[in-house]
Amino acid sequence: MPVHQLPGNPSLERLRKQAKSLRRDARAGMPHALGLVAEFHPRPPASLTLSDAQLVTARMYGFTSWPRLKQHLDTIRRYSRSPHQVGAGGELADEFLRLACLTYGTDVPGRTRQADLMLGTHPRLAAANVFTMAATGSYDALGDLLTEEPDLAVRQGGPFAWEPLLYLSYARLRAPGRWVESARLLLECGADPDSGYLWEGLTSPFTALTGAFGGGEHDEPAHPQALELARLLLRSGADPNDSQTLYNRGLGDEVFTDDTTHLELLLEHGLGGGDGGPWRARLGPALQSPRQLLRDELSTAALRGGPNRARLLLAHGVEADSIGAHPVYGGHTPYRLALRHGHAEVAEVLASAGASTTPDTTDAFAAACMRADADAVAALGPEPLARALTTTPELINYAAEHRNAAAVRLLAELGFDVNHLLHCTPLHEAVWNDDVETARTLIELGADPRIKDTEHDSSVLGWARFGGKRQVEAILRGLTP
CATH class of the missing domain: 1.25.40.20 (Ankyrin repeat-containing domain)
Structure with a gap:
């Protein structure tokens, strides 16, 4: 049963209207509506009621019932944050935190440097509250505060309504701080190693681990103590199946490198196994399974040219012919992706691991073009060229x-x-x-x-x-x- 993708930051009112439209169209005999009812209703009725239409709507998005879908929307509402939309002009400590942390929407070059300047002018900001203490890695001040009020370790606040651990992991300051020791203090006082938020309601959580590793579509920098901080979080129980970390350091990375450091650490702590942790328990089918995360990683290595990543993933049991779920992979195997994008070494790695290696003429044509091999292109004849000009002009x-x-x-x-x-x-x-x-x-x-x-x-x-x-x-x- 193919499941449709729930739109980002979904609205319950919009889904109610969708169910009402489905009921109306099904009663009118519209083929697309009748097809959805036949596919997703366990016992298609002769006349669709509103509750029937709501059930079909829920099941087409991967939920067993309308109440389960509503529960999912409640979860999104609870964890949704939009840090990039928080404007300037708050209290000095809030403005400092707003500038000091990655927001994945306003991370223009030099923005966090303004926070450094503020801290230089107002050094007392470092100890203004539990959130600034965490962001600056002010271990001594944080220790004194948590001794008096340990519950502050789990309190939400500051400009983004985050826990202190998130301000610590997303801060990017030049001034040296004792971040790992400060994170350990917070964790010992009850901070959740899986703490995180849903950026604008999108169902790929931005966790403390995501903040530590950085990366993303604007090449956001990693935390100054990224590996040590990530290792502490994982040893403290953070689930390694962190979808946003994998996206930021792979498919969504502005400048892709074949570095495997983050993957090695995540694999060491169980990436690809388990049940997906607390975030998958909250978000259910909206979040990929651990195994599918690894399949997507292999497809990313093929798409973007990462032979070292491919070797590492294959060594950890990822199927050579696995299919990535993201639309950008186009349903192609990693081997075909590697050929089409000119990554010959990745294709060789996959072939050695047992991948199916019988390319069609379209793949062979694309591979020859990406090698800039005019003779190989000519040898294929005019038909592959004519087909490619029509079907794959994006080469x-x-x-x-x-x-x-x-x-x-x-x-x-x-x-x-x-x-x-x-x-x-x-x-x-x-x-x-x-x-x-x-x-x-x-x-x-x-x-x-x-x-x-x-x-x-x-x-x-x-x-x-x-x-x-x-x-x-x-x-x-x-x-x-």
């Missing part, structure tokens, strides 16, 4: 994303559009990587710097300025008004 976007200027040039010569708009153009990809060679190649081949992406409605120059991509910005400045 040139992938080549740009992977800093493969030679493949970009070959694909353009074969007729691929240098301005192909996937969610952005190949030039956007090169700009975000600050990849001068690929950007120059695309511009030479006719890329239009005025085209805007579909998500942010921004030109490549806007991307360069927002991301601080100074090298390509210098090239673009003279090309766009």
Whole structure:
């Protein structure tokens, strides 16, 4: 039974309206509604009542009943936070914390440095309250306070309504602090090693472990004592099946590296096993199983080019032909992903581990293009090229994303559009990587710097300025008004 994805930050009122629409459409004999009833109702009735429609709605999102779905929405409401939307202007201690911590929405370069300046001007901020003590790693002051009031270790407060352990793990300050020792104090006083929140209600919890490792779509820095802090949290009982950590350090990492440090630590403490911990107990089917997290990690290694990650995951029993659940994998096996994205070493690692290695002509064509092997492309004949131009025009976007200027040039010569708009153009990809060679190649081949992406409605120059991509910005400045 395929399950639909519940929208981010879901509204109970919107789901009620959806159930009412389903009842109306089913009674009117609409095929799509009747299909949903047949698929998701355990005993499809002749005439759909509202409670029947609510049951179908719940089951299509993976919940056994409407009350279970409502319970899930209550959980989201309880843990949802939007730290990136908290504005300036609060009390001095709150403003310091707002600037000192990663928020995954306002983490522009230099923002946390403002907190350092505030601390230099107002050193007493470090001991203003339990939250600033945690953020600054003020071990002695924190110890004195918790001796008097140990319950403060689990109290929520500050600008983001977080527990102290979250301010500690998401703070990014230059001034040295005794963060690991301070975290141990909090844990000894009852702080939850799995403490976390749901960013804007999205069902991938941002835990203390997530904060320690950092990473993400804007290359957010890790905590100054990341490994020691993460190790302490895991030894204290934090569940290693941390979906947001895996996303931030893998699929969602702005600058992907084949570093396996975080994976080794998580695997050492049981990543891929167990029941998924307290967050999966709270969120149920909205959170992937531990085993599926590992399958997605192998697909990420194939998609983004991580042979070391692939070896590590295969050594821990991940199936070579496993399928990642995220839509970006397109339902392809890791081997096919590696071929299509030009990661020959990953493909060899997977083949050695027993992956199915009979590529179709589309895969062979993509692999040859990503190797910039014009002779191999020609040897395949005209049919794969004609098919690829129709079915996979985004190959040139992938080549740009992977800093493969030679493949970009070959694909353009074969007729691929240098301005192909996937969610952005190949030039956007090169700009975000600050990849001068690929950007120059695309511009030479006719890329239009005025085209805007579909998500942010921004030109490549806007991307360069927002991301601080100074090298390509210098090239673009003279090309766009």
